[in-house]
Amino acid sequence: MCFQVRMTPHETSLTLEKTAETLRAAGLRMTKKRFGIIQALLEANSPLSLQDIQSRAEVHTSLRPDYATVFRTVGAMEKLGLVHKVSLQRSCTYYEISDPRKHYDHLVCRQCGQVVLIDIPCPIGEAEKTIARQYGFRELSHSLEFFGLCSTCP
């Protein structure tokens, strides 16, 4: 059972066209099902489980993609760097569109599950470079989640 994620606004600057273009460039075909999946991801305000994506894709295209289709499509998109996993420390994995111009740090309420995207100047950017140098790692990325209790929860 996947926890239902509540949302907080966040505008999207990646377009359906651009994303589709990347997929095509990689030799993947654009289908109605994939359009729905991509739209679901583009319009999400917080990370989505595969089930979430499946339901929302249906809203967009009136076609419900099979769960395996969502799984494979999202997997392919992940390989292309178009989406990334987000760990909300729950029983299933969540995904989010990767817009290279943005940061994806989250603030999660331990009580109600609300997820807030913290799209502020990243406090990590500098540390990341230092760490890369210090430990000899390359191509660093990070995943940062804050957990706490939101103002409306006890």
Place this chain on the structure above:
Amino acid sequence: MCFQVRMTPHETSLTLEKTAETLRAAGLRMTKKRFGIIQALLEANSPLSLQDIQSRAEVHTSLRPDYATVFRTVGAMEKLGLVHKVSLQRSCTYYEISDPRKHYDHLVCRQCGQVVLIDIPCPIGEAEKTIARQYGFRELSHSLEFFGLCSTCP
């Protein structure tokens, strides 16, 4: 299949006694199996899966706790704040002892799986307070993982 985690040194300052004390104070009984589980966690240099804990507990006590026992014991310890989950973005959950005096940020090689514990002054501490104020959240904690390619991987 749980990915095998390689390790990097990290001294432990929590003791078996102290941990056992906390468990007893919570009304839990100290058994040989639990000693092994706690020792496995205390001596780990990086996050352990439940299977890892099971195997290492056996090394310590010559008694192999059942997987369900490890599951329940670690779960109980988590509720008491003695351990916490670590998301290495793999198929299973990893756990780590929670020493309140330490930070638990990790650096993970995407290629070989090596996990390095970055036990340096936390780059987040300040941001955490700001975020708490700004979003009205309380009791914040965070989980920070860096992913990259280590010096020995292509």
Place this chain on the structure above:
DNA sequence: ATACATGCAAACATTTTGCTTTGGC
């Protein structure tokens, strides 16, 4: 002696795969 802890095995949830059919190009 009494509860709590354990082991065993089954139930569950989620992820992943194989294979046939459908549909984009």
Place this chain on the structure above:
DNA sequence: GCCAAAGCAAAATGTTTGCATGTAT
């Protein structure tokens, strides 16, 4: 028409639970 994508259903994996038995207190 060809080959990738989708659907269906089964397998695989990891997590969680129920219950009878063992054991710390």
